[in-house]
Amino acid sequence: MAVASVQVGAMADEISKAAGPGPQGPGPVPISLSINREKKDFNLEPRVTLLDALRNHGPLTGTKEVCDRATCGACTVFIDGKLTYSCMKLAIDAQGHEITTIEGLAKNGQLTAVQQAFIDCDALMCGFCTPGLVMAATALLASNPHPTENEIKRGCSGNLCRCGTYPHVIKAVLKASGAAVTENTTVIQVFGGTTSVSSAARTEPGPPGKIEATSPIQEIKYGSMA
Amino acid sequence: MAAWPNPSEVLGKPATRLDGVAKVTGQAKYAYDVQPDGWLYGMILRSKWPAANVTKIDISKAQAMPGVKAVILSGGENRKVRYYGQELAAVAATTKQACLDALRAIEVTADPLAFVVKEDDAMKPDAPHVFDTPNVSDPKVEENGQVDQAMASAPVVYEAELRTQIQLHHPLETHGNTVWVQNDHVTAWASTQGVFSVRDGLANNLKMPQSNVQVICDYMGGGFGSKFGPGAHGGLAAQLSKAAGAPVKLMLNRLEQGLAVGNRPSSLQKVKFAAGKDGKLIAADITNYGSPGISGGGQTAGGGGGSSIAMPYIYHFPNSRVNQYNVVLNTGPASAFRAPGHPPASFSTESMMDELAVKLDMDPVEFRLLNDGDGTRQREYREGRDKFGWASKYQKPGTSPGTVKTGVGCAGGTWGGGGGGTKAEVQINPDGTVEVRCGTQDLGTGSRTVVAIVAAEAFGLHPGDIKVKIGDTNLPPSGGSGGSSTTASVAPAIWDTCQNALTALQQQTGVTDARGANWIDTCKKLGINPLTAQGAWQKGFSNSGAGGVNFAEVEVDTETGFIRLKKIVAVHDCGLIVNPLTTTSQINGGVVSGIGYALYEERVMDQMTGLLLNINFDSYKIPNIADMPDIEVVLLDMPERGVIGIGEPAVIPVAGAIANAVANAIGVRVHSLPITPAKVLAALGKVPNVPATSV
Numbered sequence: 001m002a003v004a005s006v007q008v009g010a011m012a013d014e015i016s017k018a019a020g021p022g023p024q025g026p027g028p029v030p031i032s033l034s035i036n037r038e039k040k041d042f043n044l045e046p047r048v049t050l051l052d053a054l055r056n057h058g059p060l061t062g063t064k065e066v067c068d069r070a071t072c073g074a075c076t077v078f079i080d081g082k083l084t085y086s087c088m089k090l091a092i093d094a095q096g097h098e099i100t101t102i103e104g105l106a107k108n109g110q111l112t113a114v115q116q117a118f119i120d121c122d123a124l125m126c127g128f129c130t131p132g133l134v135m136a137a138t139a140l141l142a143s144n145p146h147p148t149e150n151e152i153k154r155g156c157s158g159n160l161c162r163c164g165t166y167p168h169v170i171k172a173v174l175k176a177s178g179a180a181v182t183e184n185t186t187v188i189q190v191f192g193g194t195t196s197v198s199s200a201a202r203t204e205p206g207p208p209g210k211i212e213a214t215s216p217i218q219e220i221k222y223g224s225m226a
Numbered sequence: 227m228a229a230w231p232n233p234s235e236v237l238g239k240p241a242t243r244l245d246g247v248a249k250v251t252g253q254a255k256y257a258y259d260v261q262p263d264g265w266l267y268g269m270i271l272r273s274k275w276p277a278a279n280v281t282k283i284d285i286s287k288a289q290a291m292p293g294v295k296a297v298i299l300s301g302g303e304n305r306k307v308r309y310y311g312q313e314l315a316a317v318a319a320t321t322k323q324a325c326l327d328a329l330r331a332i333e334v335t336a337d338p339l340a341f342v343v344k345e346d347d348a349m350k351p352d353a354p355h356v357f358d359t360p361n362v363s364d365p366k367v368e369e370n371g372q373v374d375q376a377m378a379s380a381p382v383v384y385e386a387e388l389r390t391q392i393q394l395h396h397p398l399e400t401h402g403n404t405v406w407v408q409n410d411h412v413t414a415w416a417s418t419q420g421v422f423s424v425r426d427g428l429a430n431n432l433k434m435p436q437s438n439v440q441v442i443c444d445y446m447g448g449g450f451g452s453k454f455g456p457g458a459h460g461g462l463a464a465q466l467s468k469a470a471g472a473p474v475k476l477m478l479n480r481l482e483q484g485l486a487v488g489n490r491p492s493s494l495q496k497v498k499f500a501a502g503k504d505g506k507l508i509a510a511d512i513t514n515y516g517s518p519g520i521s522g523g524g525q526t527a528g529g530g531g532g533s534s535i536a537m538p539y540i541y542h543f544p545n546s547r548v549n550q551y552n553v554v555l556n557t558g559p560a561s562a563f564r565a566p567g568h569p570p571a572s573f574s575t576e577s578m579m580d581e582l583a584v585k586l587d588m589d590p591v592e593f594r595l596l597n598d599g600d601g602t603r604q605r606e607y608r609e610g611r612d613k614f615g616w617a618s619k620y621q622k623p624g625t626s627p628g629t630v631k632t633g634v635g636c637a638g639g640t641w642g643g644g645g646g647g648t649k650a651e652v653q654i655n656p657d658g659t660v661e662v663r664c665g666t667q668d669l670g671t672g673s674r675t676v677v678a679i680v681a682a683e684a685f686g687l688h689p690g691d692i693k694v695k696i697g698d699t700n701l702p703p704s705g706g707s708g709g710s711s712t713t714a715s716v717a718p719a720i721w722d723t724c725q726n727a728l729t730a731l732q733q734q735t736g737v738t739d740a741r742g743a744n745w746i747d748t749c750k751k752l753g754i755n756p757l758t759a760q761g762a763w764q765k766g767f768s769n770s771g772a773g774g775v776n777f778a779e780v781e782v783d784t785e786t787g788f789i790r791l792k793k794i795v796a797v798h799d800c801g802l803i804v805n806p807l808t809t810t811s812q813i814n815g816g817v818v819s820g821i822g823y824a825l826y827e828e829r830v831m832d833q834m835t836g837l838l839l840n841i842n843f844d845s846y847k848i849p850n851i852a853d854m855p856d857i858e859v860v861l862l863d864m865p866e867r868g869v870i871g872i873g874e875p876a877v878i879p880v881a882g883a884i885a886n887a888v889a890n891a892i893g894v895r896v897h898s899l900p901i902t903p904a905k906v907l908a909a910l911g912k913v914p915n916v917p918a919t920s921v
Contacts, residue, residue, distance in 0.1 A: 061259035124246065125811055126398070128256065156851045157852040187803065188860065
């Protein structure tokens with residue numbers, strides 16, 4: 001019996017350490033979080049996740065809710081600089097740590113190299129996975145500034161995308177690391193060249209295109225325009 | 227109006243997205259993110275029986291709970307439910323936690339009934355009936371020529387049973403809406419592929435005039451065919467908002483997403499192809515059984531949700547017969563899913579083509595060139611074959627040495643598409659700024675950027691100079707984004723509108739060429755009033771009909787069954803390419819989606835409980851970045867054809883090409899999707915056969 005009491009007591013101590021001082025729930029309790037270097041006070045039930053707190057009480061909705069079960073990475077934030085799925089962390093447990101969300105990356109409207117490379121390489125489509133992938137890529141480059149393609153695949157494999165941006169994500173991370181990237185697309189002018197590679201008219205040029213013109217093949221017949 | 231310019235300044239050049247900054251900084255607001263003052267959470271109570279007579283739903287305890295603002299029924303108390311996940315009631319409350327507590331407090335009394343969730347079971351004579359009618363429908367029959375005679379005399383015949391699984395859309399942003407009903411006005415923020423279809427659905431649900439309902443979709447997190455109309459969940463959100471007198475956000479969770487808002491129907495295809503000794507196809511006989519769950523479309527209001535597939539597919543058979551049956555199940559309704567009916571048809575047809583090529587001792591590409599009458603695809607096969615290095619990579623099936631075997635395969639597809647029915651408006655301000663307005667929506671395809679590109683081309687400006695307003699029913703109407711019709715509908719409408727504006731601007735100011743360098747000075751002459759102009763889609767600027775072929779290279783470990791994709795070459799045409807950068811993204815995305823269909827994805831139902839077993843992404847496997855092969859895109863640019871969509875064509879040939887590459891590697895064929903390691907090992911005779919789980 002004594003042994004059990006010691007164990008139960010030790011466990012209770014651990015729980016109280018994790019949960020912080022004072023009475024906890026079942027109703028809302030005061031929770032204080034440091035988000036993007038700003039202190040924010042909440043009144044939340046202890047069962048509220050960090051993801052829920054950020055999105056619905058923050059309100060910082062750049063962090064996305066997709067699976068809510070640590071399988072997709074859309075809710076990725078940094079906790080003390082470490083990549084974390086915010087759906088798997090209770091808000092009450094995130095007290096005393098520095099939380100960085102996607103909103104905290106760009107400073108004074110200046111995009112980070114990763115954010116700019118995602119735009120340049122079109123590493124985003126619907127954009128719902130993008131904040132999480134930008135966070136993952138940022139963390140990868142912080143620990144490995146010049147990753148190989150395989151290291152990028154490994155470093156970003158905690159994040160799912162349903163539109164299929166992956167090939168462009170790989171290019172974007174390479175570009176953000178300073179590596180030269182080329183688009184893996186060939187455009188063939190079926191009826192002879194009218195399109196050129198020039199992107200001089202752009203305010204934000206896309207990634208360099210590998211665009212080749214080939215001789216027209218005239219024997220192919222196409223329907224007229226509808 | 228003026229023809230598409232040749233040469234062009236902006237059209238056809240890679241342009242980054244207008245909304246890139248909003249998406250990489252987390253500023254983009256999706257329906258999931260909108261938080262109007264005083265908003266409530268909405269959640270749905272769903273049937274936990276796959277079939278039952280519901281007799282009583284007691285909501286009184288839930289209504290009395292703290293934070294709960296409204297509890298409503300969905301369809302009354304005395305009713306029959308036909309699938310696990312069917313809507314029974316809904317709650318609105320001040321927190322997520324209060325909603326969850328309230329759902330648990332609703333008491334439902336029901337008499338469970340016998341049910342069936344697997345196609346093979348539903349087709350048995352003693353199967354429980356999903357409806358009062360038989361589970362298997364009458365066949366839809368199409369017949370040409372003399373199939374039986376042609377088959378009997380054909381020198382080469384191949385017959386097989388091929389199956390495709392039920393695939394779930396799983397857009398990362400789940401289905402849902404934030405709806406605010408205020409007296410005689412409704413504002414809804416919808417995650418949708420068609421703002422006007424949501425407006426009309428909500429107006430109908432609330433019995434309100436359509437003009438009193440405004441639907442907004444600035445950003446949406448993917449749909450893939452499943453997000454038209456407000457859905458049952460949208461109607462419930464509206465009723466909750468009305469009852470609570472506050473805005474209600476009702477976004478589904480991942481389980482609900484898998485249960486109730488659409489899927490790609492299965493197929494069980496019995497296929498027989500015949501060819502002559504010269505390799506020319508002679509006859510096809512196809513019987514398909516497919517399941518759309520309880521129905522095609524259903525309450526998710528998706529078009530094209532039936533289980534019929536596009537057979538016979540792209541090859542010409544002088545003699546053909548197709549019998550198609552729908553098999554109903556006690557599972558959620560199907561809905562349109564990226565190229566409905568085509569990926570299963572391409573998979574089976576192209577599998578059959580490779581087997582015939584082997585029997586005829588012909589190169590698979592040459593066999594296709596002999597039988598595919600489409601000139602564009604012929605060119606695509608030739609271009610793709612060279613890019614891929616087919617001549618040096620192709621070897622006879624099963625001849626790759628060692629335990630890890632390599633193989634290559636190819637497959638083709640076709641899609642209609644086409645444009646129409648879009649209007650737009652442009653406002654040119656005296657300071658030279660331009661705002662283009664159109665009630666289309668951007669699903670992530672880049673349609674917002676398409677609008678800017680076309681306007682920039684018309685005015686000699688940069689796409690970044692154009693302000694684009696889309697995704698709102700208060701804007702000029704445009705259709706739903708389905709059938710790969712958005713770019714073909716929107717681009718001509720914007721071009722017409724901007725040409726009208728340019729003409730008016732030049733007339734009003736007396737400037738002969740207001741474009742480009744003259745723009746700002748010309749606009750200054752407008753004085754104090756901005757210039758507005760309207761326009762609409764016109765014939766002659768878009769087209770329908772696109773093709774595509776894929777080449778795939780795989781490595782198959784014959785000891786583990788693991789398939790590693792090495793390379794995919796995707797060759798496509800889509801007429802005038804508006805933006806090669808986002809077009810490449812669309813094709814990459816189609817390939818990635820096709821990889822999931824070929825190798826990983828399958829809805830698995832539990833026949834004991836009728837519940838979806840693979841609820842989330844830990845067990846419903848979608849492709850990961852680590853699965854990516856080298857993907858190379860080849861685009862045939864044909865500006866002379868006008869604008870054609872590419873979203874759906876891109877997904878079609880992927881599974882067929884991968885399946886053929888796997889068969890080429892190991893020398894035996896896996897006849898069902900997804901091609902899992904277990905099925906590979908079973909095909910090699912190393913483990914017992916695994917039954918296909920969903921069909």
